[in-house]
């Protein structure tokens with residue numbers, strides 16, 4: 257089955273949203289998001305009898321998104337006390353949350369356990385001892401580093417041996433941790449891995465799933481521990497560019513299930529009632545969101561190869577740090593402030609016969625005190641004007657959740673386009689007062 261298209265608002269929607277809520281603005285489409293989550297559920301449950309989907313809330317922890325994910329039957333992966341607080345505020349019971357983190361603070365563990373957390377993903381030996389002391393009955397899994405190196409940006413690659421996350425299988429740490437957890441009477445139910453993010457070649461996830469399954473078999477054979485839960489993490493990529501062609505969710509779920517069941521086949525664990533889990537983030541919400549900016553200054557400057565046109569928008573590094581962090585690319589589109597009957601049409605180029613506007617290659621940059629080239633080398637209609645809007649696709653994941661107040665910019669608002677087409681503000685724009693709220697000047701300064 258072909259994937260549904262990524263969210264792309266109509267020019268009328270863009271103008272209406274900008275007029276009502278201002279820019280920069282994060283916009284999420286509820287029907288698109290629900291459709292995506294439902295498709296994951298259907299695809300996964302079609303290929304295995306006992307499945308569990310957990311939404312990785314780091315991708316977008318806006319309360320509305322957490323509520324929707326929960327309503328669509330997802331558990332919620334929280335990687336901090338703050339993300340747990342968000343899930344609880346969204347009405348998600350703690351029993352439906354899984355606590356992650358490579359350096360969980362004692363206060364976070366205490367908070368999660370006293371709230372009634374559904375599962376803890378254990379990452380290191382001191383944590384095993386702490387959980388055993390606080391409450392050994394909480395269901396736990398061990399995060400494993402299966403030693404697979406995914407093809408993705410180094411900063412979002414986590415499954416390799418040289419990683420701060422989890423217990424290494426190859427060097428014996430994972431087996432030691434299993435023995436420790438069992439000896440301390442923890443309610444260990446299985447294993448977990450997450451090998452990386454924005455993965456377009458699913459081989460790493462397949463290998464990760466296979467690796468933790470083989471490990472589970474070894475633990476059954478050597479220590480009599482029968483795992484009933486395996487979580488292969490998230491990581492499926494999305495379509496930021498034309499070249500990004502992720503596997504359809506249906507094929508991906510089948511591939512994961514096959515990897516695990518084949519590794520179980522003919523072993524002591526064959527026949528065990530295994531719950532197979534995944535915890536996607538980006539591929540749930542990324543394509544359901546866009547960001548709207550307004551064009552301010554347009555500047556032509558001399559460049560090495562002639563001239564560069566900077567189209568400066570009213571956002572940047574503070575609402576989307578991913579281009580600066582990973583060189584990420586996005587689908588970018590110009591939406592004129594109002595319909596222009598006099599587009600600067602090509603008169604002699606290939607677009608002439610079709611009324612396609614002439615294009616120019618520009619650099620869209622932000623407003624920060626960095627050279628924040630948000631989107632270099634973008635083709636925009638040549639008559640881009642001050643006041644026009646830029647619609648950036650695929651920003652539903654790792655944008656709002658990674659936003660900062662750099663340069664003291666208030667963070668943007670988020671709006672949900674409801675299933676009936678109306679707009680609902682789900683996170684209002686920050687104010688200057690809020691940006692300064694935590695500070696005080698010492699007496700006498």
Ligand SMILES: Cc1ncc(COP(=O)(O)O)c(C=O)c1O
Nearest residue numbers: 312450453454490491536537538
């Ligand atoms: C432990 C864990 N699980 C799930 C995810 C979600 O990954 P993605 O958004 O690529 O699906 C992440 C993201 O980094 C993660 O660290």
